[in-house]
Amino acid sequence: MGRVMIKCPNTGKLVFTGVLSAKSMFEKSTIKETKMPKCAACGKDHTWTKEQAILQE
Numbered sequence: 253m254g255r256v257m258i259k260c261p262n263t264g265k266l267v268f269t270g271v272l273s274a275k276s277m278f279e280k281s282t283i284k285e286t287k288m289p290k291c292a293a294c295g296k297d298h299t300w301t302k303e304q305a306i307l308q309e
């Protein structure tokens with residue numbers, strides 16, 4: 253399983269969204285706007301979509 257990461261818009265750091273996914277599933281999935289509360293980098297809430305996400309294995 254890989255960890256779905258996004259780049260924090262405030263700090264530019266990669267942060268874990270809390271979503272775990274296998275690569276094959278991630279590539280096929282269509283993730284719409286998902287809320288990520290309490291960003292690990294800046295402490296704020298972010299909303300992200302699949303286009304912004306990076307799968308880290």
Ligand SMILES: [Zn+2]
Nearest residue numbers: 260291293294
């Ligand atoms: Zn952030």
